[in-house]
Amino acid sequence: MEQILKLLEQNARLSAEDLAAMLDKPVEEIAALLDEAADKGYIRGYRTLVDWEALGTNTVRAVIELQVKPKKSRGFDEIADIIADFDEVESLMLISGGYDLQLVMKGRSFQEIALFVAKRLSPLDDVLSTATHFVLHTYKKDGARYVTEEPDERECN
C-alpha cells in the first residue's frame, strides 16, 4: 500500500495496470488496494498542480497566522472547522509554536484577501489575532519545483 501511495503521490496518472506492472502484482490486487485507499481516506483525491503564475492569471496567495481561543470541550477543532469551511481557504493546519492555526488562501487581488481577513476571519468570536503574509513567488509546492525544467544534458554514449 505504502509503495502505491508513494508512486501516486509522484504521478497520479499511473493506471492500475501500470502500477500492477511496476510493482509486479496482479491488476485485481492493485485495484482492490486503490479502492481500500479511497474508502479509508488514504487517498483524499487526485488533483493537478497548476502554476497560475506561469499562466499569467492574477492570483494572490497569502499565508495567515491565527491566534485563537481553544474551547474547553473541543479544543481547536470547533474554530478550525468553521474556518476550513470557507471556500477561499486552501489549507489549514494546527501549528506548534508562536501561533495556533496557519491557513493558506488564494484570491484574485490583495484587496480581496484583505477584505476576507477583515470581514470574515477577524470578526469570528474565537479569533484573537491574525497576521497576513502575502506570497511573492512560489519556488516549490507540494514537492514540485515551479520552474521550467532543466534540459536533460546527458549525452548518448
Place this chain on the structure above:
Amino acid sequence: MDYSSLLSKRAKEMRPSGIRRFFDIAAEMKDCISLGVGEPDFKTPWAVREAGITSLERGRTCYTSNIGLKELRVEICRYLKRRMQLEYTPEQVMVTVGGSEAIDLCIRALIEPGDEVIIPEPCYVSYQPITTLTGGVPVSVPLKAENGFRLTADQLKAAITPRTKILILPFPSNPTGAVMRREHLEELAKVLRGTNVTVLSDEIYAELTYGYDRHVSIASLPEMAERTLVINGFSKAYAMTGWRLGFACGPKPLIDIMVKIHQSCIMCAPTTSQYAAVTALRECDEQIEEMRTQYDMRRRYLVKRFNEMGLTCFEPEGAFYVFPCIRSTGMTSEDFCQQLLYGKKVAVVPGTAFGDCGEGFVRVSYAYSVEHLQEATKRIESFLKEKGLQ
C-alpha cells in the same frame, strides 16, 4: 599536410560508435524525446558529492599513487567481499578512469598482434575498436534471443582457437539487459578451466540486477579468479558517470602490467573522485538499493508496454535497458529508428549499433522518469498504429 596518409591505419579503421549518429539529429529537433542515454538519471548521492567538496576544501589536489589511493583500494576489497563474495587484496586492485580505461588496459596488456579476442555480441561498443587498435583480432559470437542473449558453453567452445587470448564477458549486458546466472557461468567455467584464456569480466552493471538473487561474478567460481579480470566502477551503481572512476581487480601479474601502462598514459585517476568514492563505498549501500528499486519499476513498466504494443520484449534481468524485437514491423532496426525519430520525435538506438546480430532489435534505456517513459511509449504506440502495425 595530408593527414589521410599520415593517420594510423589502425586508428582510421576503428569502428566508430553507432549510437551517436541518431542523437546528433535528435539534439537539433524540438520536443524530441530521447530514450538513448546510457547513464543514470539520478544525481550522485549527496554524501558522495560532499566528500568530493571536502577533499577540495582540504586541498587534496595532488596526484595519487598510480595504482590508486590505498584507502580506496581497501574499501573496494571490502565492497567486493560484502556484495559480490569476491576475495581480493588491495595489491590486486587498481583504480582507473572509468571502467572503459580498464577495458583498454587489459586488452593492451595481453594482446600481441594476431591474438584473438572473443566478443559476444550484441555488446557495448568499445571492445571491438580497442581490440583492432591493439592489433588483435575480434572474434564475434552472435548471441541469440532464444538463449536469453546469454553466451552458451557450446558457442564458447566453438570460438576458442589456439590464438584466443581474451574472452569478453559483459554481463549484465548493455544493450540487452541479459544476465548470466551462476549455473550459466559454471558451464562456461568448465570450458575455460585448463585453457590460457583470460576472462575480461565487465561487471559495471553488477549492482543493477532484478527479480532474482544478486549478481554472481565468474571470478567467484572455483579456479576462475586466477584467469579473470573483474572490471567494475562507480558510474552506474552510484550514478557517478562524470566522476570518471572505475576499477579492475585480478591476478597480480596482470594488474602490475596494467598499472605500468596506466602510469605512462594516465598517471592516476582523478584525485577528487577517488576521495568521493571512498564515501560512496562506505555509506551508500542504501542509496544503491533505492535506485535499483526505481529502475526495477520502470523496467517492468516498459516490458509491459512493449509487449502490449506487439513488440516482443524479452525480460531483461539487469542493467537499465530493454531490447524489444521490432521484426514484426517488417522494418530494419535502422529504418525503424529513423522513421520513429522523424515521425514521432522519439530517439532509440538500433540494435545493429551493438553488432550485426542486433538486427531486428532496438535498445531502449529506462534511465528516465516514469512520466518521460509514459510519453515516449505513447508516441511509439501511435507510430505503430499509423503504420497499421497494431
